[in-house]
Amino acid sequence: xxxxxxxxxxxxxxxxxxxxxxxxxxxxxxxxxxxxxxxxxxxxxxxxxxxxxxxxxxxxxxxxxxxxxxxxxxxxxxxxxxxxxxxxxxxxxxxxxxxxxxxxxxxxxxxxxxxxxxxxxxxxxxxxxxxxxxxxxxxxxxxxxxxxxxxxxxxxxxxxxxxxxxxxxxxxxxxxxxxxxxxxxxxxxxxxxxxxxxxxxxxxxxxxxxxxxxxxxxxxxxxxxxxxxxxxxxxxxxxxxxxxxxxxxxxxxxxxxxxxxxxxxxxxxxxxxxxxxxxxxxxxxxxxxxxxxxxxxxxxxxxxxxxxxxxxxxxxxxxxxxxxxxxxxxxxxxxxxxxxxxxxxxxxxxxxxxxxxxxxxxxxxxxxxxxxxxxxxxxxxxxxxxxxxxxxxxxxxxxxxxxxxxxxxxxxxxxxxxxxxxxxxxxxx
Amino acid sequence: xxxxxxxxxxxxxxxxxxxxxxxxxxxxxxxxxxxxxxxxxxxxxxxxxxxxxxxxxxxxxxxxxxxxxxxxxxxxxxxxxxxxxxxxxxxxxxxxxxxxxxxxxxxxxxxxxxxxxxxxxxxxxxxxxxxxxxxxxxxxxxxxxxxxxxxxxxxx
Numbered sequence: 351x352x353x354x355x356x357x358x359x360x361x362x363x364x365x366x367x368x369x370x371x372x373x374x375x376x377x378x379x380x381x382x383x384x385x386x387x388x389x390x391x392x393x394x395x396x397x398x399x400x401x402x403x404x405x406x407x408x409x410x411x412x413x414x415x416x417x418x419x420x421x422x423x424x425x426x427x428x429x430x431x432x433x434x435x436x437x438x439x440x441x442x443x444x445x446x447x448x449x450x451x452x453x454x455x456x457x458x459x460x461x462x463x464x465x466x467x468x469x470x471x472x473x474x475x476x477x478x479x480x481x482x483x484x485x486x487x488x489x490x491x492x493x494x495x496x497x498x499x500x501x502x503x504x505x506x507x508x509x510x511x512x513x514x515x516x517x518x519x520x521x522x523x524x525x526x527x528x529x530x531x532x533x534x535x536x537x538x539x540x541x542x543x544x545x546x547x548x549x550x551x552x553x554x555x556x557x558x559x560x561x562x563x564x565x566x567x568x569x570x571x572x573x574x575x576x577x578x579x580x581x582x583x584x585x586x587x588x589x590x591x592x593x594x595x596x597x598x599x600x601x602x603x604x605x606x607x608x609x610x611x612x613x614x615x616x617x618x619x620x621x622x623x624x625x626x627x628x629x630x631x632x633x634x635x636x637x638x639x640x641x642x643x644x645x646x647x648x649x650x651x652x653x654x655x656x657x658x659x660x661x662x663x664x665x666x667x668x669x670x671x672x673x674x675x676x677x678x679x680x681x682x683x684x685x686x687x688x689x690x691x692x693x694x695x696x697x698x699x700x701x702x703x704x705x706x707x708x709x710x711x712x713x714x715x716x717x718x719x720x721x722x723x724x725x726x727x728x729x730x731x732x733x734x735x736x737x738x739x740x741x742x743x744x745x746x747x748x749x750x751x752x753x754x755x756x757x758x759x760x761x762x763x764x765x766x767x768x769x770x771x772x773x774x775x776x777x778x779x
Numbered sequence: 780x781x782x783x784x785x786x787x788x789x790x791x792x793x794x795x796x797x798x799x800x801x802x803x804x805x806x807x808x809x810x811x812x813x814x815x816x817x818x819x820x821x822x823x824x825x826x827x828x829x830x831x832x833x834x835x836x837x838x839x840x841x842x843x844x845x846x847x848x849x850x851x852x853x854x855x856x857x858x859x860x861x862x863x864x865x866x867x868x869x870x871x872x873x874x875x876x877x878x879x880x881x882x883x884x885x886x887x888x889x890x891x892x893x894x895x896x897x898x899x900x901x902x903x904x905x906x907x908x909x910x911x912x913x914x915x916x917x918x919x920x921x922x923x924x925x926x927x928x929x930x931x932x933x934x935x
């Protein structure tokens with residue numbers, strides 16, 4: 351039986367973060383990566399390019415082709431891990447093979463949340479979170495004139511933009527009263543909504559798909575909404591959120607709440623078993639609460655923390671994350687971070703230009719920035735404010751300057767500038 | 780096993796007390812990153828106009844240049860969704876424009892505000908590249924008041 355000092359289950363941001371950290375920490379033990387996906391590690395946010403420009407899989411790589419070799423990693427790809435034996439410290443794969451481990455990382459990610467509606471298993475019902483799923487949609491494209499996207503979160507909205515770019519007519523159906531409700535605030539949501547409408551996308555909010563209809567051939571051919579509206583379509587893309595893939599952990603009694611429960615070094619309730627990424631809970635830096643935060647940068651940082659801890663670096667501790675969403679919609683940039691739904695006692699600095707879409711909003715709690723939403727050219731230098739949020743800097747002394755569109759380093763107190771220079775900025779270990 | 784050496788990384792130090800805000804660093808950075816390397820053509824004719832990777836920031840009598848400091852723990856590299864932002868073996872953080880999708884996650888996490896957006900149809904992240912292995916970066920070489928110096932050369 352092959353045994354690895356470090357065995358990672360999963361081959362995306364969290365697992366790669368862990369591998370890089372193990373090697374950076376100077377540990378030279380053997381590393382194995384097991385993934386049910388058969389590809390060299392790829393950038394999930396780029397799967398849309400398989401559809402819009404038939405991008406070769408190779409071009410979507412998250413790390414160079416020699417990554418595994420350079421980091422002395424044995425990739426075991428295209429085969430799922432199905433069982434853990436904690437006592438024996440082994441993992442069984444679906445092909446029956448067994449692998450031993452010294453330290454195990456569960457970086458199994460999340461899967462699209464199952465939608466319990468009639469017709470969900472029909473042909474022509476697609477998902478949009480993996481390269482394989484994007485390829486399935488790409489192959490089906492010739493059959494699709496009108497597609498219904500269920501869910502207007504970041505994934506659903508990206509699917510809608512992707513399909514629109516290929517000439518497919520798209521209707522987005524969202525249960526909440528606005529699109530991107532968890533990612534951006536009301537104003538930015540309405541900016542993006544108008545932009546999509548301008549590109550011909552129909553958006554229905556406060557609505558739900560009740561049923562997907564099938565043709566005689568067993569293919570999705572229409573949907574009925576809860577209000578009884580019926581519309582024809584040739585495809586349905588389900589993007590109603592994601593759920594952590596905790597099955598492996600749960601089956602052996604590793605503690606799971608919203609996701610796998612981890613301590614500040616990403617260790618699970620089981621010694622030598624770590625978890626990171628979309629499958630694990632995240633400490634929200636602003637609220638001090640554990641919750642799911644399934645975003646790429648957070649997955650990498652958790653993986654990195656786990657890797658450092660697995661390599662036995664002492665005192666590894668992750669202070670927590672703030673949620674950061676940055677993207678562009680039809681080339682229009684939007685960045686949000688931290689708390690965007692202010693509670694009582696919060697103040698706001700808002701600047702906007704209706705003509706250009708420029709929007710700059712900073713939320714503060716007792717003069718400490720806690721959240722931003724920026725759109726259009728306002729996104730430039732967003733990181734300056736995100737840094738204030740991360741470090742919980744009291745901005746009382748430069749509040750008037752923080753409000754300005756040209757807010758920059760020269761507006762910061764000298765001691766803050768000095769701390770930042772020299773590149774010793776701490777990412778929290 | 781170490782993948783980059785912090786000691787090999789040379790940083791540009793900023794001395795704000797002697798910066799006179801002349802913006803020559805921006806001018807020479809633009810020239811350095813132009814196609815023609817001709818100051819008139821770079822400024823008047825090239826499209827898109829080359830961008831300065833250093834930005835002079837000012838408030839009242841205070842001024843200084845801000846550019847990437849190649850952080851020891853680079854938030855932009857950790858957060859990059861595509862792997863376009865990477866640290867090379869000599870410690871320099873570089874953008875692979877082929878892999879950059881312009882999502883601006885790096886812009887959102889750079890504590891210095893030192894990453895900019897290129898203009899045009901498929902914009903990508905733009906940052907200081909230390910003039911690609913030049914002995915002395917153009918901004919440092921052309922700063923008339925030694926407000927920009929290479930780390931290790933402070934006394935010079």
